[in-house]
Amino acid sequence: MSSARLLLDMQQIDQRLATSAAEFRKLASELQSEGNLKRLRDESEVARVKVLETRLEHGKLDAEVSTQKARIESIETRLYSGAITNLRELTALEEEHNLAKRNLATAEESVGPARLASEHAAAKHEALQIQLIDTEEQWKVTSKELKKRARDVSKVCKGLELERNGASAGVEERDLALYRNLLPRKGGVAVARVERGICQGCRIKLPIREMGQLKSADNLVMCSSCGRILLAT
Numbered sequence: 001m002s003s004a005r006l007l008l009d010m011q012q013i014d015q016r017l018a019t020s021a022a023e024f025r026k027l028a029s030e031l032q033s034e035g036n037l038k039r040l041r042d043e044s045e046v047a048r049v050k051v052l053e054t055r056l057e058h059g060k061l062d063a064e065v066s067t068q069k070a071r072i073e074s075i076e077t078r079l080y081s082g083a084i085t086n087l088r089e090l091t092a093l094e095e096e097h098n099l100a101k102r103n104l105a106t107a108e109e110s111v112g113p114a115r116l117a118s119e120h121a122a123a124k125h126e127a128l129q130i131q132l133i134d135t136e137e138q139w140k141v142t143s144k145e146l147k148k149r150a151r152d153v154s155k156v157c158k159g160l161e162l163e164r165n166g167a168s169a170g171v172e173e174r175d176l177a178l179y180r181n182l183l184p185r186k187g188g189v190a191v192a193r194v195e196r197g198i199c200q201g202c203r204i205k206l207p208i209r210e211m212g213q214l215k216s217a218d219n220l221v222m223c224s225s226c227g228r229i230l231l232a233t
């Protein structure tokens with residue numbers, strides 16, 4: 001069998017190997033990213049922190065409302081007790097009373113929206129938790145299938161590698177080196193058939209001289225247009 005023919009056989013194995021290797025890489029990457037799980041876990045963690053933050057804010061405002069109410073009550077007790085007769089002291093207390101009322105109003109205005117935000121954050125976190133549990137269950141099944149498929153594809157790859165090594169056995173080292181060099185540079189097609197005088201690698205008609213070489217030469221003949229190894233059919 002001619003070198004070019006042996007190389008074409010190798011190329012067919014290499015092409016199948018490339019397809020299987022690409023599938024294996026895809027499976028490995030799917031397994032590594034754990035489907036949607038990573039993204040969901042991140043989102044759930046962000047939502048959990050948001051729950052804590054909004055709860056804290058709501059708690060602070062609630063405490064502020066209580067504080068201001070207590071303060072107003074204490075000021076009013078002093079104001080209306082009749083014990084303070086000094087005008088300056090009375091004015092100061094009234095100012096303090098107004099300030100406390102303003103502070104209370106501000107806190108009361110914010111406490112409602114803060115409670116809503118806290119409830120909203122809790123609901124969102126809960127929904128994400130449920131989604132996460134569901135997705136984790138699904139992933140258990142999916143990952144099992146993916147792992148099995150990856151093992152199968154890996155076996156196919158190993159088999160093809162053995163087959164390729166066997167196919168390369170009869171090829172001269174110099175021709176093999178040329179083939180290996182061409183394969184990645186020519187989009188996985190290092191050997192091209194010649195049909196009706198046309199190189200199937202680049203679809204260009206071969207000059208008569210090249211056709212002659214192809215028929216008579218023992219060495220590999222390259223396409224003068226695309227540089228691929230030619231195989232007469």
Ligand SMILES: [Zn+2]
Nearest residue numbers: 199202223226
């Ligand atoms: Zn060509």
